[in-house]
Amino acid sequence: MTKTHVNPSAPGSGPSRRTLGLRAAAVAAALPLVLAACGGTDEGTVAEDGTWSPTQPIEITAPAATGGGWDTLARTSARLLEEQELVDDSVQVVNKPGAGGAIGWGYIANNAADPHKLFVTSPPILLVPMAGDSDYDHEDFTPIARLATDYMVYLVPADSDVETFADLADQAGSGDFSVGGGSGPGSMDHVALAGALEAAGADATQANYIPFDGGGEALTSLLGGHVDAAVVGVGEALGMLESGDVRAVGVSSEERVDAVADVPTLVEQDVDFTFDIWRGVMAPSDLTDAQVAYYETLFADLMETEAWQTESARLGWTDAYQDSEEFGAFLDETRDEFAAILTEVGLQ
Template structure:
């Protein structure tokens, strides 16, 4: 979206006039921002997706950037930049070098907690500013349609009795998203999570292909990833990891319904560099709060299988603290916390 032309010139003149008046009164733009006054971006916003194109983070970044821009909720365009590698750590490291820069944002999800806990990142979530949590999606525990496991209880019983005889494929590395979602559920069901034979793949698609090819006995992946294969009759879902049933897999029981006291959400949100001012945080927080109300966002979310789970900056920060503690306990139980 172009920001040049007569309107931009008039805006620049107005800003300049305001600066002169503030200076005459002994004030200044930096003091105003520090005291919680209005702030707006002055140049395009670099929007980091810490993964390659086509994945979950990339989809989130491009979808939110489009809706924010088309709905005129931001004063400058968000330009998506992909920085893949190390489970997200390459992208986080880049953002961390731009402390106090309000023109940098990045999309995030559980790996921002899990990867550092496993000792695979030089930064933790505390090195960044939480802006907003946007949505969530449960994991789905699936088997082939002809599998002898009819319920999650059947699978848990086998894992408890002879864990070495069952392999479970997942789309993330040891200690990351899918592994923790599996380990927590298995542990809550009474099995020893550290003995589960978890087979990692680079993405949920590869994990499900392995399952369909008979190279794994079960798999864990995002509900939206398994939905097409469930509809086609190739896979059967044993349970979803949310406390309630998923709207995109309405016939599948939640873990809670099966008697397993565990829940795991693939939440997604937005963070920024450390030490942004209150007015800078408020600007972005308001933009995303308005974004989730837009029809275009609701339609995209429905198509992608995302459930609204908005939280503002402070609430999101508290949520991250709680999640970090929970994930730490699970990783410790499977011997993966560094």
């Protein structure tokens, strides 16, 4: 059973990021010039040509605690946007942990039409609402851009007797072996575990999955001996892998990931399962076309910088850019795919 939840755009496919600024400017210029009267308010500045720009610091929300994948994406983006001088003001990161992301989404939903607030996102924006654990789903927000793809890595303590993913599957399928993850039951990390166990011939319904509020907390619990294994994003695990505190027994990519090149894929171990963690940026509802165009161009320009490429490679991310329209369509399609796999592994 192979389940690949993303169809990453190959470099050069779809609209070029280098030409996106021209397209965005053209879209914005088509707006009524009377919007210029709004310039200088808290809603930002609209120039005579219809283009929009912020007038106060941009805030990026990570809907989880520090140390996880959302936090890493938010802080990396904020730091590089400032360092590369792509913004005139500061970019601030706020953490809104709780309920698998739902606390953060509620915060953003309560700031509809505020163009100075963004949030980072990944599969839980689809999975948590599907489990009935959030009052908001992706349709309540404005897609800005998909940026990258990450992968899941399956971890055990350095001194564990688990050597391969087959070993982990044998023990996890018995119900006497706990596996921590950074998302709630039925959400991203749980699905990545259950799907892999099912593909390995284990009974995924017997797995003792322990949810934590972000990958950072799951890893801390693994180090503290509170769980026997953990499943988190590659980028989240790099520090502990490099220190030797944990070992990886598999990665959910089709091919080996450069950042963890010594870790075999599940496919290499005859487990026919892959899982992509797409990562992107969204905004509150009711943004104007000009505001969306500004952020599309901003993140496209960020991804063209050498600094972003360096950080992306270090964190094990793969470029998978989509603009707002493409990202919105992708979210709709992926929700349908998730519904199918949740049913297949008994999580829905």
